[in-house]
Amino acid sequence: MxxxxxxxxxxxxxxxxxxxxxxxxxxxxxxxxxxxxxxxxxxxxxxxxxxxxxxxxxxxxxxxxxxxxxxxxxxxxxxxxxxxxxxxxxxxxxxxxxxxxxKSLENTDLKDIKQDPQAVVEIKHDYERILKLLNNLKEEYKEVIILKHINELNWDEISQALGKSKGSLRVLLHRATKALEEEDKKDLDAKKIKEDK
Amino acid sequence: MKKHLLSQLHNLKDIEPDKQWKAESQEFLRTHISEGVKSGVFSKVMVWIKDFAKVSSQPAFALSAFVLILITGAFFSNSVLSEAQPNDSLYIARIISEKAQLNMTFNKENRDKLSAQFATNHAKDITNLMNNPEFHEEEGSEDKLANLSEDFNNEINSAKESINNINEREKETYNYNNSEDNINDSSGTNNSELNSDGLNEDGSEADDGVIFSADTKKDDQGLEINVKDNEGVDDNVDTDSNETDSNETDTATSTNEDVVEDDKDLREDSKDINADKNEDSSGDTNIEEENASSTLNELQSITNEVNKEGGDVDETTKALDDAQKLFNEEKYQEALEKLNEVENMLESVSSEINEENSVE
Known part of the structure; x- marks a missing residue:
């Protein structure tokens, strides 16, 4: 702290x-x-x-x-x-x-990954998955999730950056989170079906 | 949000830009910031212009800027339009700008002086135009001649009116100052000793230091100008202004005559006082004598001033009359010379006004 x-x-x-x-x-x-x-x-x-x-x-x-x-x-x-x-x-x-x-993090640098190349590939695969889920969201949902959960801005900073009130941002984030969870669920279901086949 | 999603999102924070690119970008930014100092002057100017635009959009600033432009335009246009002649299309604009200038002159004396100067200039321009042979050869010049003659007379009357206003104001100022001095000099008289008739105990008139109350048909404020006659004369705006001018001259003359009469009355009173001197006690007689002689001196100085002022008015008015006569006789060159004399006289009047204002 x-x-x-x-x-x-x-x-x-x-x-x-x-x-x-x-x-x-x-x-x-x-x-x-x-x-x-x-x-x-x-x-x-x-x-x-x-x-x-x-x-x-x-x-x-x-x-x-x-x-x-x-x-x-x-x-x-x-x-x-x-x-x-x-x-x-x-x-x-x-x-x-x-x-x-x-779509791909092939040429992307990752911070301080001290692991073997196989691990790096797996990590990148996870990243690509979450990015794919994000890309399926609306732009405003994607934006607020990036700012809040990835870049970890506080509500004041997000409010000034996006030009919206804190209350509406909280509502927006809630909807964005729900949407992301929906996408995650769909993706997991799709994978299960694929595996079952 | 589900924990695994949240953790995956947090892990995306590991994605970072290329280090080489970061270093290059930082260096480029440093260079740009350093170079920015040179372009700051232009940027400052642009910032100033934009700030000015923001401020100027405010209603108060816009209104004051508009008024300032109007005033500046009035003065500037006057200098540009001063060359416009009576037969030019811009002459009306010149008249309007002169009127604006008069309205912006708050000092009455300066305004009258300016008004007289403008009127004289107009008269000169008209005379110049009439003196120009090319003007007479133009089409429709006869109608224009009649209009110009009327305009000329109006300008002369306007100039006279302004000069008279200056003169009257001067006289009022002298009278006011004089009456104050007279009141201050009445310290030798004890008015509480007056009887029921307002006379002294010995029957003589109460000498409160005001000399004009005796037998002059004037009030105790000093010289009284016959205002009614002047006003009546000014209302008569005729083309034949000789009668008007003679009345005004008579008024000025009558004022001078009244002052001379007062002078005579005071001398007689002074003699009476001297005659009674031996009979009265020495203290009161001496005080009265001193009062009388001091007021006599003041009256003499006022007479001189009035004569001088009256003389100035006479000369200027006479010059205007002469210019008018010459104009009517179509002797335009001589009329121009007379108007130049009037202009010089006005200049001397204005310098006196400026001196008085500086003393005050």
């Missing part, structure tokens, strides 16, 4: 310094949030290189907004990154015809 508080304090400090156009603080903020932002974009667009490009643009745009004093200093910087990321994804969808979701 103390480590969480420290992390929280560090984030707040870096965030406020970045909003005051502190370049070094912004670089530190980038290091803190780049993984989450990349992951969020990657699960949405399904392509590694595109996710990298979009992620880079997110931080560049955020810095430009800070320089132009377009950022409300009372707002959370993390929420700003997610907002920009969402808008960039929408632009990406508009420009690209291929909106196929992520």
């Amino acid at each position: 103390s480590s969480n508080l420290l992390r929280k304090f560090k984030e707040n400090n870096l965030s406020s310094r970045s909003l005051k156009k502190d370049k070094q603080a912004f670089i530190e903020i980038y290091k803190l949030y780049v993984d989450d932002i990349y992951r969020f974009i990657y699960f949405k667009v399904g392509h590694k290189e595109e996710a990298q490009d979009i992620s880079s643009n997110v931080f560049l745009k955020a810095w430009d907004y800070i320089i132009l004093n377009k950022v409300d200093k009372s707002k959370n910087l993390k929420a700003l990154f997610y907002k920009i990321a969402r808008n960039s994804i929408v632009d990406y969808y508009r420009s690209k015809k291929d909106t196929s979701p992520l």
